[in-house]
Amino acid sequence: MKLTTIGCWGAYPYQDAGTTSYLLTGRDGFQLLIDCGSRAVNELEKEISPLDLDAVIISHYHPDHVADLGVLRHYFQLYPKHLWEPKILPIYGHDEDSQEFAKLTLDGVSNGIAYDVKGTEKIGPFDITFIKTVHPVVCYAMRIVERESGQVLVFTGDSGYFDGLADFAKDADVFLADVYLYEGNENHPAHLTSKEAGQIAAQAGVKKLVLTHMPPLPPAGIAPDNHLEVLRSQTETYSKGIPVELAEPHKSWEIGEC
Numbered sequence: 103m104k105l106t107t108i109g110c111w112g113a114y115p116y117q118d119a120g121t122t123s124y125l126l127t128g129r130d131g132f133q134l135l136i137d138c139g140s141r142a143v144n145e146l147e148k149e150i151s152p153l154d155l156d157a158v159i160i161s162h163y164h165p166d167h168v169a170d171l172g173v174l175r176h177y178f179q180l181y182p183k184h185l186w187e188p189k190i191l192p193i194y195g196h197d198e199d200s201q202e203f204a205k206l207t208l209d210g211v212s213n214g215i216a217y218d219v220k221g222t223e224k225i226g227p228f229d230i231t232f233i234k235t236v237h238p239v240v241c242y243a244m245r246i247v248e249r250e251s252g253q254v255l256v257f258t259g260d261s262g263y264f265d266g267l268a269d270f271a272k273d274a275d276v277f278l279a280d281v282y283l284y285e286g287n288e289n290h291p292a293h294l295t296s297k298e299a300g301q302i303a304a305q306a307g308v309k310k311l312v313l314t315h316m317p318p319l320p321p322a323g324i325a326p327d328n329h330l331e332v333l334r335s336q337t338e339t340y341s342k343g344i345p346v347e348l349a350e351p352h353k354s355w356e357i358g359e360c
């Protein structure tokens with residue numbers, strides 16, 4: 103399967119890039135959008151027609167993860183019907199926030215589906231399991247296994263450190279981790295630090311760690327021009343030889359060939 107970054111900033115869009123969103127393409131061509139942050143629709147158009155999406159899955163309802171979901175639904179609702187075969191877009195999310203969950207459904211356009219957080223959700227070629235993260239609102243990390251190939255992507259959603267995340271990420275081919283924070287802010291209630299992501303990757307024995315949901319600007323004391331490389335190299339200090347890469351819009355990985 104192939105993972106493509108659509109947006110990689112945490113919190114807010116900045117300059118030429120939007121917030122967190124990823125396209126996961128199965129070997130059979132199934133197109134799953136994971137989170138739908140700001141600019142997601144425009145950036146997705148550079149990869150595929152948004153109308154070719156087969157499903158969307160949302161980790162949680164903070165704006166940097168759902169900012170473009172409304173306009174994606176408009177795309178399906180209002181794009182001239184004679185130019186394509188209308189279909190209903192399934193949008194998977196948790197239902198522990200009933201108001202936000204209700205917004206996933208738009209009659210004749212999209213169908214909100216509560217994913218099974220205790221079992222396995224089958225979406226196209228993928229088997230997806232979940233674990234609740236440490237975050238100010240309910241958020242789920244996802245372990246996505248492609249049934250046919252056995253390839254594994256683990257996406258943290260937004261999360262502070264917790265015991266259990268390394269087990270959840272065990273042996274993943276790609277570990278896509280929220281690293282909004284620099285070393286020195288460990289045990290934060292909302293996000294991982296570079297150090298924690300490196301340690302979890304090492305403990306889990308993942309094949310590759312990809313940093314995402316990164317801060318558009320660094321804290322005082324770190325130069326803005328190469329701050330993401332600082333974040334990456336801090337992570338690498340703790341990853342015990344596991345390669346660490348930065349997500350960036352339109353960068354992709356053939357999972358299984360990493």
Ligand SMILES: [Zn+2]
Nearest residue numbers: 112113166260
């Ligand atoms: Zn976020």
Ligand SMILES: [Zn+2]
Nearest residue numbers: 162164237260
């Ligand atoms: Zn969040």
